[in-house]
Amino acid sequence: MLYETAFLDFEAMSAYIPSSLNMFLLVQGTACVYGDGIYFARDAEYSHRYASPDENGVHTVLLCKIAIGRTCKGIKGMQKPELDCHSAVNDLYNPTIYVIFDKDQIIPLWIIEYTTA
Numbered sequence: 001m002l003y004e005t006a007f008l009d010f011e012a013m014s015a016y017i018p019s020s021l022n023m024f025l026l027v028q029g030t031a032c033v034y035g036d037g038i039y040f041a042r043d044a045e046y047s048h049r050y051a052s053p054d055e056n057g058v059h060t061v062l063l064c065k066i067a068i069g070r071t072c073k074g075i076k077g078m079q080k081p082e083l084d085c086h087s088a089v090n091d092l093y094n095p096t097i098y099v100i101f102d103k104d105q106i107i108p109l110w111i112i113e114y115t116t117a
Contacts, residue, residue, distance in 0.1 A: 040100065
């Protein structure tokens with residue numbers, strides 16, 4: 001299900017986000033192999049793996065625009081990107097995972113709710 005509102009800030013959007021979804025939740029440990037930031041995937045299939053269903057079987061993901069700027073190779077424990085970079089990626093030549101360290105680089109556009117059959 002798509003909401004017909006494009007959200008321009010996190011405060012306005014937070015009222016519409018289901019409690020099961022917390023995009024600022026960082027999974028510490030082995031999951032943050034490219035740095036301690038907010039993770040985005042190029043492919044929806046990859047994001048689906050992390051979109052656990054709620055009690056009704058509904059998965060929720062956010063479709064966002066992100067300002068990646070100059071990228072660097074992400075590494076475990078990275079708190080911010082290297083000097084003169086704005087984000088980190090899993091692969092400099094064919095990135096599929098983007099790590100953003102500043103929420104001002106994120107524009108949430110849609111909340112997508114779906115079920116699988």
